Amino acid sequence: MPRTEARADLLRAGPFRLALGFAAALSVGMLLIFGFIYWQTSEAETRRMRRDLVQEAALAAQTRDDILLYQLQVRIMTDYHRVTVAAWFDADGKLRYGNLDHLPPDLPVDDNGHRLTVQTTGADQPQPAILAAARRPDGGVVVLGRAMDELLALQRVVARTLIAGLLPAVALVLASGILGGARARRRVQTVEQTIGRIMGGDLRERLPVSGSRDGVDQLSARVNQMLDRIVHLLDEIRAVGDNIAHDLRTPLSVMRAKLERGLASSDAEALRRGAEAALADLDKAFGMITALLRIAELEDSRRQSGFTTVDLVEVAAEVFDLYEPLAEVKEVSLTREDTGPLFVVGDRDLLIEAVANLVDNAVKFTPDGGRIVIRTLMRDGAPAVQVADTGPGIPPDERAAVVRRLYRLDKSRHIQGNGLGLSLVQAIAGLHGFELDIGGDEGGAVVTMVCGPRHEPAQAAYANGI
Secondary structure, three states, X not given: OOHHHHHHHHHHOHHHHHHHHHHHHHHHHHHHHHHHHHHHHHHHHHHHHHXXXXXXXXXXXXXXXHHHHHHHXXXXXXXXXXXXXXXEEOOOOOEEEEOOOOOOOOOOXXXXXXXXXXXXXXXXXXXXXXXXXXXXXXXXXXXXXXXXXXXXXXXXXXXXXXXXXXXXXXXXXXXHHHHHHHHXXXXXXXXXXXXXXXXXXXXXXXXXXXXXXXXXXXXXXXXXXXXXXXXXXXXXXXXXXXXXXXXXXHHHHHHHHHHHHHHHOOOHHHHHHHHHHHHHHHHHHHHHHHHHHHHHHHHOOOOHHHOEEEEHHHHHHHHHHHHHHHHHHOOOXXXXXXXXXXXXXXXXXXXXXHHHHHHHHHHHHOOOOOEEEEEEEXXXXXXXXXXXXXXXXXXXXXXXXXXXXXOOOHHHOOOOOOOOHHHHHHHHXXXXXXXXXXXXXXXXXEEEEEOOHHHHHHHHHHHOOO
C-alpha cells in the first residue's frame, strides 16, 4: 500500500477521528478553564491593588503634612521600576508634591480604586494605572496609584503557562489517536484479508479475536458464530442431498423397472398393476419431500407468534385416542401415565404432531405383544412428555444421528419409513425451545421432550389457580 494511501487510511480511522474530536473538546475545555483561571488571577490581583491603594490613600489623607511629604518622597524615590503614582494637591488643585503634573479630571475622589491612563513625571508615554484619591481635612487631595505593568506581566506569565500546559496535552491525545488508529487499521486489514479468504471459498477461516473484548472482538465473535452456523447448515444441506439421492435412487429404479415390465407385457392388467405400484412409490417420494419442506418451515421459526398455553396431558390424550386402534391391530399394548395437568406455552397442533411421530415410531418398531407408554411428568422441574416402548432401542452412539434428516438405523431399513420422523420432532422441539432426550437400552427406547425454563411461569400460574 502506498505511503500516502496508508496515511489517508490512518486519518480516516475511527480511533484517530475520535482522538481528534477528543483533542478538540479537550482544547476547548482547557481553554475555558485556562481563561477562567486567567480572568480570576487578573481580577484577584486587581482587587488586591485597589484595596491596598484605597487603604493607603485614606491613611495618607489623615497624616500630618510633614509626615505625608516624607512618605511620598520615600515612595517615589524607592520606585526603581517607575510604576508608582504618588501626588499631593492643595485645595485649589495645585501640585504640592508628587509625580503627576495635575489632578486627573476623570478621577473621582470617592475612596475607591479606578483604572485610568496617566503619564507620570519623567515617563515617556501614558500608561494604564489603578488610582485611588482621598480628600484631606484642609480640602487637599492625595492621589496614590500603581501602574498596570506588573499586573500585565503576571497575566502574560499565566497565559504562557496555560498555553505551555495545553500544547503537550493536545499532542499526547493526538499521539494516542495516531497509535490507536494504526492499531485499528492493522486489525481491520487482518479482518478484511480473512473475509477475503472466506469469500474465496475457505469457510473454515475465522476472524481473529485479540482477547481485549472490545467492540471489534465482540463483532468478530458474532461473525464467527454466524460462520459456524452457516457451515453447519451447509453440511446439513450436503448431507440431506446425499441422503435424498441415496433414498430416492432405489425406489425410482424399482418404479422404472415396474413401468418397463408393464409396458413390455401385452396384458393390460399387468400394466395397470405396474402403474399402481409406481404411483405408490411416487406417493412415498412425495411424502418424503413434503416432510423435508415441513421441517424447513418449522426451523424457520415463523409460528411462534401463535403460541398459547397448552396442557400436555390433553395432547397426550389426543394422541393416545388416535393411535390406540392402530396399536390394537398390531397387538401392542398402548397405555398412558399422567401427572398433571401440565401447562406449557406452544402450538397445540405442532405438539400433537411431535408426540404423534414419537408414538408412530414406537408402534412401528415395537414387536407384536410389546408395550408402549405415553407419560406426562415433571422432569428436572419442567413439564415433559415421554414415549417409552419395548422395541429394539437406539444404540447410544447413534442417538445424536437419528435426529438428522433421512438417517435410518441399519436394523430398521426393512421397516417402512423415510427417516424423517425424529427430525420433524427435533424441529418442533427446537421451535418451542424444548429439549429432546433419547434414552433407553436394548429393552426399548425412551424418548422425552422436556420443556425449557421459560415454561415455568405457566406452570406456576396453574398452581396458583389462575
